[in-house]
Amino acid sequence: MSLWQYANPVKFLTLSARLQPTLWAAAAICVGTALIWGFFFTPDDIRQGSTVKIIYLHVPAALMAINAWFMMLVTSLIWLVRRHHVSALAAKAAAPVGLVMTLIALITGALWGQPMWGTWWVWDPRLTSFLILFLFYLGYIALWEAVEDPDTAADLTSMLCLVGSVFAVLSRYAVKFWNQGLHQGTSVPVVTGGRSVADVFFYPLVLSMLGFGLLFVALVLYRTGTEIRLRRTRALQARMGRDL
Numbered sequence: 086m087s088l089w090q091y092a093n094p095v096k097f098l099t100l101s102a103r104l105q106p107t108l109w110a111a112a113a114i115c116v117g118t119a120l121i122w123g124f125f126f127t128p129d130d131i132r133q134g135s136t137v138k139i140i141y142l143h144v145p146a147a148l149m150a151i152n153a154w155f156m157m158l159v160t161s162l163i164w165l166v167r168r169h170h171v172s173a174l175a176a177k178a179a180a181p182v183g184l185v186m187t188l189i190a191l192i193t194g195a196l197w198g199q200p201m202w203g204t205w206w207v208w209d210p211r212l213t214s215f216l217i218l219f220l221f222y223l224g225y226i227a228l229w230e231a232v233e234d235p236d237t238a239a240d241l242t243s244m245l246c247l248v249g250s251v252f253a254v255l256s257r258y259a260v261k262f263w264n265q266g267l268h269q270g271t272s273v274p275v276v277t278g279g280r281s282v283a284d285v286f287f288y289p290l291v292l293s294m295l296g297f298g299l300l301f302v303a304l305v306l307y308r309t310g311t312e313i314r315l316r317r318t319r320a321l322q323a324r325m326g327r328d329l
Contacts, residue, residue, distance in 0.1 A: 092169035094313045101306040108303035115296030123289035130286075139197045140282075140290055145297035147190035147215070153183030153301060154218065154246070154253040157225075161243035171309070173239035174316065176246065177229055178308035182301060184222040191219060214252050221249035235316065 091097045123141035130137035157179050163172040194212065195205045206212065225242055232238035282290060 089167075089169075092167075092171050094171055094317075097171050098310055098313060101310050105303055105306055108299055108306070112296050112299035112303055115292055115299060117296075119289045119293035119296055123286070123293065127285050127289060133201060136197055136200050137286065139193050140286065141293045143190055143193035143197060144290060145294045146186045146193065148294060149297050149301050150183055150187035150190050150215075150218065151253050152298075153179050153186060154222075154249060156305070157183070157246050158250045158253075161239075161246040164239055165243050170239075170316070171313065173235075173243070174312040175305060175309045176242070177239075178312050179301075179305045180222055180225050180229070182304045182308070184219070184226065186297075186301070187215065187219045187222055191215065218249065218252045221245070221252060225249065235319075 091100055120141055124138050127138065129135045157176040160172040160176040160179075163169055164176070194215075198207070199205050225245055228242050228245060229238050232241060
């Protein structure tokens, strides 16, 4: 059975309706448990004090902000190559979710940076590239709204997504590219193994990351279904207008 069958809007909506209840429940359990565990049942850090607990929001949000753009990149490429409307609408649906995740990461990073660095913001390579990524999210959403023809909008936003992917990569790997940056390296490196987070903080952090990932998938499925229905409604309205 091919995955391409879900490019069919009817089959996509059927699968989405079947998956969403489980995803919403699992996301709520994981995020709720992780935040309660992390904020109320872990000790203060010896250096960072209670501010260390912001990682349970900051790290998962930053991770999803970057991965959301990569998901948009993949679905945009599928649109450009195979012209599947569901993939273009999935990219469109993911953008506001990624925008909110980026905003959460920027705000929580500033809240952590003020007591740790003595300032709310520095023009650190990772922070700067992350801010640019936030602006790309805004531009992507604005471009969808500015272009009336949906296929033309999908083409233009897909090209913008390709360009913005450079800053998504920089956001993730800027610490390795520029060693002089203030921002520390990745707390939970996936490829290299090892970590800089103690077990007492690590386990609720991983649970929070899992929960944010499930929440992202649930939101994208829900919003993609909404975009499909809106597209159908506009097509019916246009057809009725022509008939009249």
